[in-house]
Amino acid sequence: MNHKTDQRRPPRHAPPLLTITSARTENLDxxxxxxxIRVCVAAHQxxxxxxxxxxxxxxxxxFLAYQEQEIxxxxxxxxxxxxxEGMPIFRTAYVDAVATIPVLQGKGYxxxxxxxxxxxxxxxxxxYQIACLETDKPGFYTRLGWQSWRGPLAGRGENGLIPTPGVGVMIFRLPQTPRLNLDSGLTIEDQGGRIW
Ligand SMILES: CC(C)(COP(=O)(O)OP(=O)(O)OC[C@H]1O[C@@H](n2cnc3c(N)ncnc32)[C@H](O)[C@@H]1OP(=O)(O)O)[C@@H](O)C(=O)NCCC(=O)NCCS
Known part of the structure; x- marks a missing residue:
């Protein structure tokens, strides 16, 4: 891995007084x-x-944004x-818990x-070979380069495919991502009840 963790550095598109860090889960105090947890509960209610x-x-x-000492x-x-559909299984960076505290939303964090x-x-x-997330706010991510998957979606369960119509799934292409047909089917492993 060539990305330093737990190290503060200035972001490239920074609101004032912002620092960004990244850390592995096991290194979070x-x-x-x-x-x-406070940020996620407040943002998502x-x-x-x-x-x-x-x-x-x-x-x-x-990935954490700090204003002074506060996440x-x-x-x-x-x-x-x-x-x-028709492609190998990709090692996927799945993004969750995207959240900004309500009083500071809309400021670029x-x-x-x-x-x-x-x-x-x-x-x-x-x-990773590709990044993915599930959202009901595609507009926020589209402006950041994410693309909506248009084809049918399903979970890969023990007993076959579990269709998940009506879910908003987006992908982000990485340098390693091969050419994709966004209108084809897309599946993800069923995580024991959780699909997307
Ligand atoms: C979505 C969220 C993480 C964005 O964080 P933020 O710090 O407010 O984001 P930013 O200030 O960097 O960007 C806000 C920009 O995105 C735009 N935006 C936000 N939601 C949007 C949406 N649903 N569609 C289109 N644009 C959207 C805003 O208009 C703003 O645009 P501007 O910079 O041109 O004014 C934050 O609003 C939040 O925590 N929401 C509640 C939790 C949530 O919905 N998380 C994502 C679920 S997948």
Whole structure:
């Protein structure tokens, strides 16, 4: 891995007083974990984010925006396995828990976090072949270079495919991403109840 973690550096498209760091899940101290949960719960109005570190006990790449000492925006990448129809299974950077605290939304923090995340993946962090996320806010990601998958979506379960119509899935092409047909089928492994 050629990307330094736990190191603060100036972002390329920075709102004032912003620093961006990245850290592996296992290197996050309890205070940082509590702050990330606070940001996610407040942004999504969703208490289930209190269990974020149960779902991601280790191995995630967290991208964090700080205003002075406070975490104000976050996104995390974990490894999953996408398969476009007729293609091999791709080692996939799956993005979750994208959140900016409500009072600081609209000031560029979320975009900066997502640009930093895309840059890190593009230079080889995690050795991923493609990035993916599920969202009901495609407009936010489209302006950052993400593309909506237009074809049919499904989970790959033990007993076959589980269609997931009506879900908004987007991908981000990395240098290693082969040519793709966004109108073809796209599947992802069923994670024991969670698909996208
Ligand atoms: C989505 C979210 C992470 C964006 O973070 P942020 O720090 O407010 O983002 P930024 O300030 O960098 O960017 C906001 C820009 O995106 C635009 N934007 C935000 N949501 C958008 C949407 N649904 N469609 C199109 N554009 C959108 C804003 O208009 C703004 O544009 P501007 O820079 O031209 O003014 C934040 O609003 C948030 O935490 N929302 C609640 C949780 C959530 O929905 N997370 C994503 C779910 S996948």
């Amino acid at each position: 309890p205070l940082s974990r509590a702050s990330i 969703e208490e289930s984010f209190k269990h974020l570190f149960t779902y991601i006990p280790s191995g995630g790449y967290h 104000v925006s976050h996104a995390v990448v974990t490894t999953r396995w996408l398969q476009p 979320g975009s900066t976090v997502m640009l930093e995340l895309a840059h890190a993946l593009s230079i080889g962090v995690g050795n």
